[in-house]
Amino acid sequence: MKYFTKDLLERYGSQDDAVANSADAEWETAIDRYEAYLQTIRPDMPESLRQLEDGFCFHDARILSMGRRDDTFVISLQLDMPPNELVTIIYILSGAPEINKEPFADGKDTPLPWWLYEEIEQVGTDDGKHFVYSILFSNGWEITLPFREVQVSLAEPVYPLPGTVFVPMSTPAAAPSA
Amino acid sequence: MASAPSTPGSLSSSHAAPVPTIHEAERESGPSGAVIRGAEIEMATAVARRRVELDVVVCGADVDANRRLAYQIEAAVGPTTRPEAPHKRPGPMALPHFHQSNRSPKGHTFYETNRRKAKKKP
Numbered sequence: 001m002k003y004f005t006k007d008l009l010e011r012y013g014s015q016d017d018a019v020a021n022s023a024d025a026e027w028e029t030a031i032d033r034y035e036a037y038l039q040t041i042r043p044d045m046p047e048s049l050r051q052l053e054d055g056f057c058f059h060d061a062r063i064l065s066m067g068r069r070d071d072t073f074v075i076s077l078q079l080d081m082p083p084n085e086l087v088t089i090i091y092i093l094s095g096a097p098e099i100n101k102e103p104f105a106d107g108k109d110t111p112l113p114w115w116l117y118e119e120i121e122q123v124g125t126d127d128g129k130h131f132v133y134s135i136l137f138s139n140g141w142e143i144t145l146p147f148r149e150v151q152v153s154l155a156e157p158v159y160p161l162p163g164t165v166f167v168p169m170s171t172p173a174a175a176p177s178a
Numbered sequence: 179m180a181s182a183p184s185t186p187g188s189l190s191s192s193h194a195a196p197v198p199t200i201h202e203a204e205r206e207s208g209p210s211g212a213v214i215r216g217a218e219i220e221m222a223t224a225v226a227r228r229r230v231e232l233d234v235v236v237c238g239a240d241v242d243a244n245r246r247l248a249y250q251i252e253a254a255v256g257p258t259t260r261p262e263a264p265h266k267r268p269g270p271m272a273l274p275h276f277h278q279s280n281r282s283p284k285g286h287t288f289y290e291t292n293r294r295k296a297k298k299k300p
Contacts (some may be wrong), residue, residue, distance in 0.1 A: 012263050013276075016244040017245075024274075057265075108279075117265055
C-alpha cells in the first residue's frame with residue numbers, strides 16, 4: 001500500500017488529537033492523490049478491472065476465504081451493504097503474490113479479517129506493463145497481487161446468512177491425544 | 179458491557195468548544211456515500227440504537243469532541259475498532275466511523291470532521 005498505509009491509519013486513530021487531525025488531513029490528501037493517479041492508469045485497465053473498480057465497494061466486507069493454486073488467487077467475501085451479497089474474486093497472477101502478516105503496531109487488530117482499503121497500481125513498461133492489486137485487511141494483513149486478468153462473480157447469500165457472527169477461538173485447539 | 183480502552187483524543191483543549199450533538203443516522207443509497215442525519219438523540223438512546231444495529235452520527239464543529247463522543251458511544255456497546263477513515267469507494271461524502279471489532283452488532287457510529295459533514299434529512 002502506498003497511499004492508505006497502516007502507519008497512516010494508526011495515526012488516524014491516535015489518542016493525541018493533534019496527531020489524529022494531522023493524519024486526517026494527510027488521509028484526505030491521499031484520497032485526492034490516489035484518485036488522480038487512478039485516472040492516469042484507467043485507459044490501460046482491462047475492462048474486467050474497470051468493472052471491479054466501478055461496480056463494487058469492498059470496504060468492510062467480511063473475508064470468508066483466500067487461497068492460491070498455481071497462477072490463480074481467489075478471495076471469497078461477503079459485502080457489508082445489504083443485501084450482503086457474496087463475491088468471489090479470481091486473480092490470474094502474473095507474478096508471485098506477497099502476503100505480509102504483520103499485525104498493526106497499535107495492537108488494534110480485529111480477530112477476523114475485514115477488507116479495509118485497496119489500491120491498484122500499474123507497474124512495468126511497454127510490453128511488461130501489468131497491474132498490481134494491494135489490499136489492507138483489518139487484522140493487519142497486507143496482500144499484494146500482481147495480475148494479468150481478474151474475474152468477479154456475485155451471488156445472493158444462502159449461507160452465511162446476513163448478520164451471522166463468526167467467533168474466533170481465543171486459544172489454540174487442543175491436540176488430539178495419542 | 180465490555181471494558182473499553184482509554185478514550186481517543188483524551189488530551190484536553192483549553193478553549194470552549196461547541197458541544198457535539200448525536201443524531202439518528204442512515205446511509206444514503208447511491209454513489210455519494212453520504213450519511214443522513216435525523217433527529218437529535220441522547221447518549222443512552224444512541225447506545226440503544228447501536229445495540230439494535232442502527233447507525234448514529236455525531237455532529238458539530240469540534241472534530242476532537244466529535245471523535246471522542248463517537249468513540250464513547252461505540253465503546254458503550256462493546257470493544258470497538260480504531261476510527262476507520264473514509265474510503266473513496268463509499269463516495270465523496272462518506273464519514274469516518276467506529277464500529278464493533280467483531281462487527282456485531284452491525285452498524286456504525288459516524289462523526290463529522292472539518293471537511294466531511296452529514297446531510298440533513300430533507
